[in-house]
Amino acid sequence: MRGLLYGTISFLLIVLIWWAIKLGTGTPDFILPDPPGVASAMWLNAEMLARHAVVTFSEILLGLLFGIPAGMAAALIIFVSRWARRIAQPILLATQATPVFVYAPLLVYWFGYGLTPKVIMAAIIMFFPVTGAFLDGLRRTDPGMVDLARTMTRNVAGARWLILMRVNIPAALPALASGIRVSVGLAAIAAVVGEWVGSSAGLGHKMLHFNAQAKVDLTFAALAVLVFFSVLLWLLVDRLLRLAMPWQKDSATEEE
């Protein structure tokens, strides 16, 4: 509840600063619209914005659906197999060092203007934080816990597998959760980048068009919708992750 209060305060603060800049500098509406102008543009175009928001958030959710499990699988494979680690690490590093956006035009070229290239783009962007964080968590499992588990599974068939499933993976879940949080934070960027390169629908697509037509109030309205739902998605995911890992304490939960 307090989070909601503070959220509202910071939202109002941003609106006030924006309004003050607008009034203070006397910038015309076609350069910087005022908050009521954006609100009315949003209201008048609600149906259209909603339709495109659905497209963008489908891309985001599908990206998460593919990107997160793929990232987890990659981390697990690299963790269990030294061989896979040697092969995969240079590839991961090279891909991570490249700005992923450069793949976007190629994806459009290969998969057209529809949903597929955006989902792939989003999945690629969300893949890396999950892989990195989960792998880190798996590697940082308290060696004492692993030792203890090894002494307890002496002469047990598949001990290594059992220890992976019941020690390393649970121990790495909090790290995985931070990776997922980062990924969800990047989700909107991923989808919008995909839309900017080539698309026929979506909030990113509309923003590009409104900008070209100098409809700045509508650009702002689309942006606001994007930000609102992105933040909502992040908060939802964060809450779910906390519920799933009640043993993981951090400063944010201690405040409550």
Add this chain to the structure above:
Amino acid sequence: MPSPRHEGVSPCGEADDVLLTNLTLSLGTTQIYRDISLTLPGGRTTCLLGPSGVGKSSLLRQIAGLVTGDGQVSIGNQHRSNPLPQIAYMGQTDLLFPWLTAMENVLLGARLRRQKPDTERAQQLLTSVGLPGVGQQRPDTLSGGMRQRVALARTMMENRSIILMDEPFSAVDALTRRRLQDLTADLLADRTILLVTHDPWEAIRLGHKIVVMSGPEAADLHDLPVPSGEIPRSEHAESSVSLHAALLRHLMVPGA
């Protein structure tokens, strides 16, 4: 409370001695120790004292089969496979799994081995360490001393004849440590224990046999005569005080 029968005890009821012969360990190019031979009297507690970094913990880990070195570990006259199957291990920290409840932690061995958990016995053990009511609590809700007692219950749950303890009480305050020592002496009275410690008083209170390891060679191992009397010994007895002085001499001047 009479402790339940445990495996690894010969039919006549007396636990066999554990013989360590010419244990040698190198990690990478560094030799940790060489040709260490030591007998752990069956059903007794052997305390291994030594300055930090001398290889005490490594020796324990080799006996537990957590690192591979040369030499032989055998029980009684029978040569057993190295690592020993019937050991329980207790580390420097409690090593409770934070995502499991206290009860689930006590049942960790069964959980890892996919065996049917004996909840009734786990509850008995929690009661015997003085924590009958914490079964459903997670470790983060327990104090350091309570956590260490849960770890003790987990060790007893494994029901092994040989118990290897690596500075098990080093992370708790002095008073709690005393209580844990009393509890250990009481509950694990008939087990063959190797307890590594850097605390001379801990060795004096608990050791039927006290060995000082002051260097990596066989000649650096000194078996000190211990006073007779009930375990845990009183610190106030004159024999304890003079033993303490002798131990300190050995620890401070190697080979004295």
